[in-house]
Amino acid sequence: xxAPMSDHSPTASVRDGGxxxxxxxxxxxxxxxxxxxxxxxxxxxxxxxxxxxAFIQAFRHLERYDGRSGFQNWLYTILYRRCIDVxxxxxxxxxxxxxxxxxxxxxxxxxxxxxxxxxxxxxxxLKALNPQERTALSxxxxxxxxxxxxxxxxxxxxxxxxVHLFHARKKLKAILERNHEALQNS
Amino acid sequence: xRHCKILNFLFEAVPVKPWQDFLxxxxxxxxxxxxxxxxxxxxxxxxxxxxxxxxxxxxxWPGIKSGLADPAAAPRSAGRPRMxxxxxxxxxxALLLAAVLSVWLFRGFRAERPMPTPPAEDRFxxxxxxxxxxxxxxYIYQPRDSGMTLIWAEKxxxxxxx
Numbered sequence: 001x002x003a004p005m006s007d008h009s010p011t012a013s014v015r016d017g018g019x020x021x022x023x024x025x026x027x028x029x030x031x032x033x034x035x036x037x038x039x040x041x042x043x044x045x046x047x048x049x050x051x052x053x054a055f056i057q058a059f060r061h062l063e064r065y066d067g068r069s070g071f072q073n074w075l076y077t078i079l080y081r082r083c084i085d086v087x088x089x090x091x092x093x094x095x096x097x098x099x100x101x102x103x104x105x106x107x108x109x110x111x112x113x114x115x116x117x118x119x120x121x122x123x124x125x126l127k128a129l130n131p132q133e134r135t136a137l138s139x140x141x142x143x144x145x146x147x148x149x150x151x152x153x154x155x156x157x158x159x160x161x162x163v164h165l166f167h168a169r170k171k172l173k174a175i176l177e178r179n180h181e182a183l184q185n186s
Numbered sequence: 187x188r189h190c191k192i193l194n195f196l197f198e199a200v201p202v203k204p205w206q207d208f209l210x211x212x213x214x215x216x217x218x219x220x221x222x223x224x225x226x227x228x229x230x231x232x233x234x235x236x237x238x239x240x241x242x243x244x245x246x247w248p249g250i251k252s253g254l255a256d257p258a259a260a261p262r263s264a265g266r267p268r269m270x271x272x273x274x275x276x277x278x279x280a281l282l283l284a285a286v287l288s289v290w291l292f293r294g295f296r297a298e299r300p301m302p303t304p305p306a307e308d309r310f311x312x313x314x315x316x317x318x319x320x321x322x323x324x325y326i327y328q329p330r331d332s333g334m335t336l337i338w339a340e341k342x343x344x345x346x347x348x
Contacts, residue, residue: 022254026247031240038235052246056253125233141230142237159207166210172225172233 022059029055029072032143033079039138040083040131050086054079069152076153080135087131125175133168136161190219315339 033054037047057078058065065074126134135154139145147158147165154161190213197209214220315324317339325338 022250023247026250030246031242032237034240034246035235035237038240048246048249052249052253055246055250059250059254137230138234141227141234144227157203160203162210162215163203163206166206166214166224169224169226169230172230173223176225176229176233 020059020062022055025059025071026055029075032072033075035142036076036135036138037079037083039126039142040080040134041086042126046086046090050079050082054082057082073149073153076139077155080153083135084131125172125179128171128175129168130164132156132164133171136164137168137172140165187219190217194220312337317341 030051033051034047037050037054038044041047041050054075058075065071129137132154136150139150139153145153147161150161150165151158193209193213197206197214200206312324312326315322315337318341321342322339323342324340327336327338328334329336
């Protein structure tokens, strides 16, 4: 498991008065950021848009990063807000259905997204969780974050995160068991 | 086991986060019986997108680069306060509308209050109106300040007004 909240110090050059290598930072953090966005949004195109916007925002306001919590954690905080914005926008325009259909056809043709990148990410399963639960679950399972660390990303108390995580794990277990039973019965 | 069920019931019955967190820390996170109903990290990873899925496949840099070069493409972080303003304005309008509607409805209600019932000796009463042995629709009109009572009766027509 990765060490959570590790500061890879990509912005060390800023603190030293130099210019950071944005491309190198983007390359370094693109995959974990995409994984989180994909888990929260369940849609590759939206995830890419949210990630790009989060990186742009982070790079534009790099001076606000104080280095206390690790760059990845700070980036996740921005990314989470972008994802929530995307979800709000989706609700407003009610285009989720059309998007999903478009995404399906896009994924079928996606040349860079191999079977792994294009896989549905347990889409049906994750739909049963709300965005906070999906974020908490993703950070907990993929990044090994504790409730306190997740609480800094989603700007809530550690107690609330524990509750979100509990609900997420309980729902997930129930769905997995149901799927397992259905498979056995068939 | 019974203890767990009671605590689970209390957890669901009182959806207050501090209380739920208290129960989680005191019992559910330590109890193997409760833990058996929760997905583990490995199970979660099986349904989640992982970093490995996007390594080498997520080339975001061209989009970021063009976004950094184009100030117009900047994410609108100032959008939130504007959204708050719009939401507040909508809420205020809804409240105002509700208040106006309440006043209007209340007035209408007062205006439609039934007239005081006339004394029993002046009251016109009719038990049932029938035409051809069948119940009929009847309309009674009693003009104010008049001893006259008009009765209009007609056969009931199935499925609509006559």
